[in-house]
Amino acid sequence: MAMTISGNEKRPEPLALASAVEALAARFGNRLITSHAVREQHAHTTTWLPTQPPDAVVMAQETADIQDVVRICAKHTVPVIAFGTGTSLEGQVNAPAGGICIDLHDMNKVLAVHADDLDCVIQPGVTRKALNEHLRDQGVFFPIDPGADASLGGMASTRASGTNAVRYGTMRDNVLALKVVRGDGEIITTGTRAKKSSAGYDLTHLFVGAEGTLGIISELTIKLRGIPETIAAAACSFETVRGACQATILAIQTGIPVARIELLNAEQVRACNSYSKLTLPETPLLLLEFHGSANEVAEQSKNFKEIAGECGGGDFTWTTKPEDRTKLWQARHDAYWSVKALRPGAGVVATDVCVPISRLADCVTETEEDLKRLNLLSPIVGHVGDGNFHCSLVCDVDNADEMARGEDFMHRLVERAQAMGGTCTGEHGIGQGKQKYLKAELGDEAIDAMRALKKALDPQNIFNPGKIVPTV
C-alpha cells in the first residue's frame, strides 16, 4: 500500500520523448543512463509515496550540461527534474510524468570562499558535510544541518533547515544569491554578494523553496559563520512536555542565543536509550547546544539551567568536551535509526508540522493523545525553538488497517497544526505529499498566485511538473 498522490500529470508524447533521449544521447554519450536500476534509484522516496522513475538520467558535470539538457527538454516539451542526493521527504524527485532527471552529484566544486565576507560560492551538488570539511581550515562553517548529508542545491530548493535553525535560520536566511537555468537554457542571476539589497523583486527567495519547479539552480552564494570559540552541549529532563516547551519559550524570549534546542518525547528517549546504549531518564528531554566565547557559553548555560528549574526540569548535565558532546548529539542524529530498530522491517515516515511556539505544548500533547487513541507507535523529536516537530510514525506497510490509521493520524496532525496558526511543513516542503493541505493553510488566492508564478516562469510546465501546486 502506498500513500495517495494526485498523479494526473500528462506524460510527454512518445515520439517527442524519444527524440529528446536521442538528442541527449548524442550530446552526453554514456553520461545519459536509461537502466531501470539507475532510474528507480533517482526517484527513491523516503516516505510511503510510490516511486515514479524518470525516463532517463543525465550526469551533469558543469553548468553548460544543465543548460543543454533544459534546451533539449524544452524543445520537445519533456519534463526535467533536478536531483541532488535524493534525501527529500515528500516525493520531490519523483517523475509522475516521466522525463529527464539531471543528477548534480558531480557538480560538487566549491568555487570561491570569501572568509572575510562570510560567504562562499558553490555548485549545487556540494553536500553540507563536504562543504564544512572544505571550510574547516579557514575558521568558518555553514550552519544549516537538516540531518541528512544533503546537497546544498537540494537544501535550497526545499527550504531546508534542521537542528540549529533556531540560531542561524533556515536556507531562506542563508542563501545570498543564485544562478538559475531557465526554460530557454539562459541563466538568471538573482542577486549579488552584498549582505543585503533592496534591488527589485526578491528572485533569490522565490527560487529558494521552489523545489526545482521554476528552473534549475546551477550555482549558490551562501552565508558562512565564524566557528565559535566554545561549543557546549547540555541535556535536561522534564516531568512533562509542557515543562520542556515552557523552558524553551522562556529561553527564546529572554534572548538566550541557543544554537540548538531539541525535544525528545519520552518514547523517543526510550528508543535512543535502547539504540545508543544510554541511560537517560525516560521522560521528555531537551538537548541543547550553546555557541560563543567560554564566558558566554557558561552564562547561557547558567541562565538556561535557572529557567529549566522553574519549569520542572532536573538532571541538567553540561559539557564542553567534544567526545561527550558527540555522544549526546550522535544519539539525537540516530533518532531515525532508533525508531527503525523498534520494529525491524516496518515503514517509518517522518511528519513535519510547525506551530507558533506558544501552542507547541498543546500540539505535541494532543498529538501524543491521538497516537495513543489510534494505537500507533510514533516517537517525537522537535526543533522546539522554532515550534517545529516530527513524528516518526512506524507502520507495517502490509497492514492495511494500521496504514489507514496512520494516514488518518497524519491528516489530523496537519489539521491540528493549521488550526493553531501553524503550517503543514516546517522544512520538508510540499512536493507531492503535502499539496492537499495548501488550500486549507493559505487559501485559494495564494494558490492562484503560485499557479500564476509557475506559469510566468515555466510556461511550458517542464520543470518538475506535478510538485507544489497541481498544474493539471
Next chain:
Amino acid sequence: MAMTISGNEKRPEPLALASAVEALAARFGNRLITSHAVREQHAHTTTWLPTQPPDAVVMAQETADIQDVVRICAKHTVPVIAFGTGTSLEGQVNAPAGGICIDLHDMNKVLAVHADDLDCVIQPGVTRKALNEHLRDQGVFFPIDPGADASLGGMASTRASGTNAVRYGTMRDNVLALKVVRGDGEIITTGTRAKKSSAGYDLTHLFVGAEGTLGIISELTIKLRGIPETIAAAACSFETVRGACQATILAIQTGIPVARIELLNAEQVRACNSYSKLTLPETPLLLLEFHGSANEVAEQSKNFKEIAGECGGGDFTWTTKPEDRTKLWQARHDAYWSVKALRPGAGVVATDVCVPISRLADCVTETEEDLKRLNLLSPIVGHVGDGNFHCSLVCDVDNADEMARGEDFMHRLVERAQAMGGTCTGEHGIGQGKQKYLKAELGDEAIDAMRALKKALDPQNIFNPGKIVPTV
C-alpha cells in the same frame, strides 16, 4: 533642475479616470481628496526626483476600503499607489501616470500581540515608533530602525533596514506573513504565524520589497524580540576608514553580536560636532551598541576594544547610562540634519550602496577620493556591519554645474559598488531612481523574470506603475 526619470508611463483615459473618481467619491465621500496641496504632499520625494502627484487621495480606514479602491481602479484601469508616511527615498510614492493614492495613515491598529511567540499582527499604517510604544510594557520590541518613523507597510514594501540590521536583519528577515489585496480586490494570505515554513513559493518575500507594484499590503505579521536586559553604547575613533572597516570585519567574523556598528567618516564627525555640540575627534568614528545581559555586554565591549586596538582604534568610550547613550545616538540620528546645516538651502540627497564587507574600505576610500576630485561636499555614514553606506550629497539645486557633477558622482558610486560585487541599493529600493542600474547589476534575464512576475500578478499594470521594472 531635477534628476532624470524614464517617465513614459501612459496616463489613464480621461473618461475612465473621471468615472473612477466619481465612483470613489460616491463610496468615500470626504475621504476622497482632490485638492492640489494634498495631492502634492502625497508625492513628496526626499530626493531630487520631480514630484508627480496622483489625481486623488483616498484616506483608508479598513481593509474593505483598500479592496474597494482597488476594485474601482481595476474596473477603470486607473493606477493605484499605496502611501504610508512618504519617507521613501527613490520616488516610490510618485504617480508618473497619475491615478489614485491610498493613504494608509489611519490604518494604524495593532491587531494582536503574541509576546510568547515573539510576533504581532498589525495594520500597514502603524509606524515603528508607535509600535514600540505599544509593545514596551510587554517586554518586547520591533528592532528594525530605518531612521525615519516610517510605517511598517512601507518598510516591508521597500525592504527597509537601518542601523541594527547587522544583528536583527532587515524587513525581509522580520516579516512572517502578509495579507495583500490583489487586482480583483480579493486578499492573498502569504503565510502563517509559524516561525518557519516550506509550504510552497515564498509569497511573503515576493511582496516584501515589491514597492506596492504587485498588490497592496493590508496586514502584516512581524517578528518581535525580547527587550535586552542591558544596552551599552560605545564610540571608537580610528586613524583611517580602513582601520574602522577592518575592526568591523573582525568583530563580525569572530561573532561579536553587535546590535549596531555605524561608521561616520571624518567629514560627518565634523558636521555632527558642529550640529550636536560634541567634541569627538574629527577622524573616522565607529559608533556601537551592544545588547545582552550585563556580563554579555561587558564581554562584547571588551572583545571589541581589543580588536579596535589592533586596527588603530583609540579613545574607546563605553557607557550603559541611558542619557549618555541617547546623546551619542541622537548625534547619529541627526546626521542628516547636521549635513543640511552645512549649507542651508542646498539640496541633500542620500545615496545607498552595499558591498561585500571586505571591499568596504576600498569602496569608501575611493568614494572619498572621487568626492574630492569632483569638489563635492558629501559626508558619509555607514551601516558597516552589513557593508552598506550612504553619502549625503550636498548640492545647490540652482547650480547646474554642481548638479551635473553630483549626478556623475552618483553614477560612478553605483558602478564602483557593483564592480566590487555589491548592489545599487542596500535598503532604499529601486523606485524610479535606481531602475537604470538594475540591468548592470543582475542582467537581462533577471529583469525578464521580474517583468514576467509583474505581468503574472498585475496583468492590468494598475499597481504603482513605473516603479522597479520599466513596464513600457
